[in-house]
Amino acid sequence: MNEPTPVLELRDVRKTYRLPHGQRLRAVDGISLRVMPGEMLGLVGESGCGKSTLGRCMLRLDDVSSGQVLFEGRDITTLSERRLRPLRTGMQMVFQNSTAALNPRRSIGDLLAEPLRVHPAADGRRRSAAAIAARLHELMALVGLPASALARYPHAFSGGQRQRINIARALALSPRLVVADEPVSALDVSVQAQIVNLFADLREQLGLTYVFVAHDLAVVRQISTRVAVMYLGAIVECGETDTVLHTPAHPYTAALTAAVPRPVVGAPPAMLLRGDVPSPVNRPAGCRFHTRCPQAQARCSAEEPALRALRPGHEVACHYPLPPA
């Protein structure tokens, strides 16, 4: 049987930042993954673990230091910006900071029209003003904003509405892959639910494939079909959403889910993980989690566990994975 081509594939991707004094910060430290058509991959992990960096590498918004990035089977790792440009319409990003992503001096219509002016239509021709205007109205309807919003400026909108505008901008060119970096983290719960629903609706209507970055596990569960858990630049566990969240095999995933304060009175106090995330500049040798792992043994500080399949579709990087509950 022929497996469908992944929309996105990463092969041992690394991104290293050079810091002053010759230090190197390994923000993404050898990540391989595939995202299949229609899939919604949730990417979770603590602040600074490399989620945003990985998201930018996926779309070649950042150049990777080593490894390969494939979009719909095509290696885009070293494509020039000119040759990348026609592919850019197929992959878009919704950025973490919704306010900073919108230029305050341009109207919403102007902001959204820009990608439509820059990129030709599917037939290779420039879009007419009428076609652009029609598309803008379509986009507003798609994200649940009135057409009158097009004439207004970013400051006139609430956080939730600005996030709708950002989503509209990402959708303008009808991408097949959307990487959303913490698109609801800055929103109030009541508004967050609206945007989470919008992402689900858009997937159904447009058949999108998502990579959804978030630190809220409950939000990720609501949106994702599969979850990848990151720690210090690497994926430590990956699998079907409820398998990973409910029967985690990696001690870090277990600690992360236990720490979520559940809105149930008298819920058992969360299991406590000691300490903070170590600096990615001096990441621990052996298992990157061993300095905080309650299960750590001698082998863990000496030998790095590889990401391997526990069972089909459930991968974990741990010498002593937790038993299924």
Added chain:
Amino acid sequence: MPADRMPLLDVRDLCVSVPGNGGMIPLVENVSFCVNEAEIVGLVGESGSGKSVTAMALMGLIDSPGVQVRGSARFRGQELVGMPAKALRTLRGRDIAMIFQDPMTAFTPVYTIGWQIDEQIRAHERLTRRAARARTVQLLAEMGVPDPARTAQRYPHQLSGGLRQRAMIAMALSCRPTLLIADEPTTALDVTVQAQILDLLRGLRHSHGSSVLLITHDMGVVAQTCSRTLVLYSGRMAESGPTTTLFARPAHPYTAALLDSIPPLYGSRPHRLPAIAGVPPTPRERPAGCAFGPRCAYVHATCLPAPPALAPIGAGQLAACVLPAEGTPLPPRTIAQGMQP
């Protein structure tokens, strides 16, 4: 009321308004609650609901031009509203301490955190520098700061967010306050570190006999930490009561909707989340009548003329909604099976 039953903090009809629109704009209206000895009370609401304004007003820290603070807030019987600045300053730091969402606001970048905590101690107690440092190091250790003596010698920007937050709590506790006002102390932190800080706050009741007014927008944090909870919406109290009651039988549609809009981590996944349409109004554009009216699934004619008064529902529960009095209270929540493993 006998003195030993007097609440530590008793806030009644607290109102805060600022000039604007050619008159006064109320930011916080008629907020009433109390905090007892060794109790953690939650103040919840979405951003802009008036949580910080309430806290700052209690501490006498609002210095906006023309601001008006009315009502009463008694701390151990002493009125805080209108208290001279000097007396308030003495109270602050010694009896009442505050911690903020961003620990950088509490520390100045140019001194080590140890030096700053030492100074805070010495401002309220006659201690040698050495004795103060000993206390500082001990406090940092109690807050779970690793290698406290060395950490004390570091500058704020050299610490991680979690460590800075711990250092700030250590500084707040340095003069053994009886009341700690914590304004979103964990909002900027990862859940793993948040769990550690919440554990620490829960422990303060026993280790220091302190009470905490915990400000948060996270219903999960409230559920795990607060015995009683106050829900604010657009500067007004929507509901208050024992946390257990609020979660099982919310009487205000806003409380219920807020709880329902949280995606469940366990159980079946709803196809769509029950979202609340629209956004909370700003103080300038608060509608007449019930402020939640434009977003409420139960809104009807009697909600609109004036803001509904806060009325008792049952044991310790109050709600500002017309439904209970009209004989059509909300049904109890089917206790979120989806929230438990």
